[in-house]
Amino acid sequence: MSILDTLKTPVIVAPMAGGPSTPALVNAAAEAGSLGFLAGGVMPLEQLKQELSEVKGVFGVNLFRPQTDAPKPSDIDELAGLLSSAFRQFGLDEPTVPTPDLSNGWEAKFEAVLAAKPAVFSCTFGIFSAEEFARIKATGIEAWVTVTNPEDALAAQKAGANALVVQGPEAGGHRSTWSIEVEPDERDLKTLLAAVKQAGVYLPLIAAGGLSTSADVAAILEAGASAASCGSAFLLSDEAGTSSLNREILDAAPALGLESVSSRAFSGRYARGVETRFTRSNEGLPPLYPYLNPMITSLRKVAGSAGNWDYAYCLVGVGLESIAKGSAKQILESLTPSALG
Template sequence: MLNQLNIKYPIFLAPMAGVSTPALAAAVSNAGGLGALGLGSSTIDGAIHQIKQTKLLTPNAFQVNFFCHEEYKLDKEQEKDWIHFLSKEFFRLGKEAPTQLQQLYSSFKNNDDYTNLLLDTKPKAVSFHFGLPSYSQISALKSSGILTMVSVTQLSEALEAQALGIDILIAQGIEAGGHRGMFNPSRESGIFTSDLVSILIEHPQIQLPVVAAGGIMAGDAIRKMLDLGASAAQLGTAFIQCEESAANQSYKNALFQQKNTQITDIISGRPARGLISQWHQILASCHEVQHSGYPYTYDIAKKLSTLDPAFSIYWAGSNVSNIRRLNAQALMETLIEELL
């Protein structure tokens, strides 16, 4: 399957929504890896623009990514309770808390406009996070020659993805920065990247290529995953600091100033790993309050993060202390040299 992408080196850029850019994706692809665009938070027009811009910057393959979360009707009592719980922080800052929460992102599986934009723009590969699209969507993409991939965090998800026709599995270990890709946010497996790769490679029913993702910062770690049987490795946090990424300077600086990360679901409504911040400290006082779920919870978190730097949201993997301050081309050259 990976041969269809015609990449020279088994290095994937993680498709980080809000951080990846056409320039970053193109730099990785031009260096022989697989660049990526995180489009889950983009509008249809914005996604089309990013894909077209990337194609202008590289003739090589890159992947695009969308969210496949289960959409649901917001529980008004939970909404009210969560807003009330965080209202004291807005009050402290002299601001009014929002009166309601917005659904920031729609799911790929419920929006055929996403499918149609892929059929029109024809990127070489598309990946999915938080779950799977419908069988008809997968069939349409594959019929158009688009390779399909999905993040999985445990064996059951991998088997489900294979049965539905997905082409490549991205094995996301617990070390990964940002959102955990599990299909059901309440069923965390907690499996390390190397262990998950081994589970999938060794399982007799799994017949798909496996890409390792989670906590990988250097070429020797990539080599370890390849030796376990992975076909490639996917890196995200290592590239956030690049000048080509859309992360602001405060985010980039924090990656070099902090070493500790933790997973929590109170920021966005789904478990995600990021640098320790005020969010992780207020966990101690919210045991009796249930957040409103993804992506509604994310709406109020983003609003609060713009008002107080202590609530800044900096997603990062567990090995963040091993990142290097390099632009995308230099980082790719370094990774390739270490790998070879």
């Protein structure tokens, strides 16, 4: 029996790295009969351990698979040059090139997650190794893999995944391609879900991507998903750790006509968020993940504090106008198909 069979609602609270996912949000999901995820992808190890100690009941944890490909040094140098004028405009020193950990601390985080024994351990940007799958399952944990095309879905099924998160292009946050180089599949979520099933995948499928209303959830369940994974719908929830600036942006975006767009200009790999002047001006950026974020962080901070959103980093899926405020429990209830009456 899958954990999915025990939930009171077919709506899962997706992992949202960078702050929005909190122990409070995960605990609220559990109390409401759902499944919430801690998002440990870019989180420091000690913070992940602390958050793991604060969650109660049924929960999941998501990590970012180590990156095996690196941006071209020449592309990184060009990025520094591109940012220079804006840095000078805001009185900042020249942007510096970091030395990021492409593994995101995977090994130590992996051990911490196993020790915490969540109900589900999921990965983004790749797949667990055979040894990792075996250790996860031996601990009594379900192993889920995020996929964006039928080929990856078949590979994950063959490798031993218990369930797959099928992520469409409408999803907020990073698109879970398994390489920074690959151009993501642009088929809409329903079409992608059908293609995965037609390819011979028989595992439970959790659909993710722009599901922000009960009608969205009902439609994707009707299309064959076992559950709906909703992230953006909870960005304005009381329990989310969404920053005050991003709450302000999300509040104002619909009235300002700002849309959610998919671009490498947010982080250096494809991600979907609220469009900015920087994303509009740099649609053709090459793969720069994970260098772009640390190189532009100080600029974002200074500009944002001055009320300038040109360089903002507000990742969110389609359906901005449907994102509601309130408690996670209230939002979960509003997303459940029974809310349609």
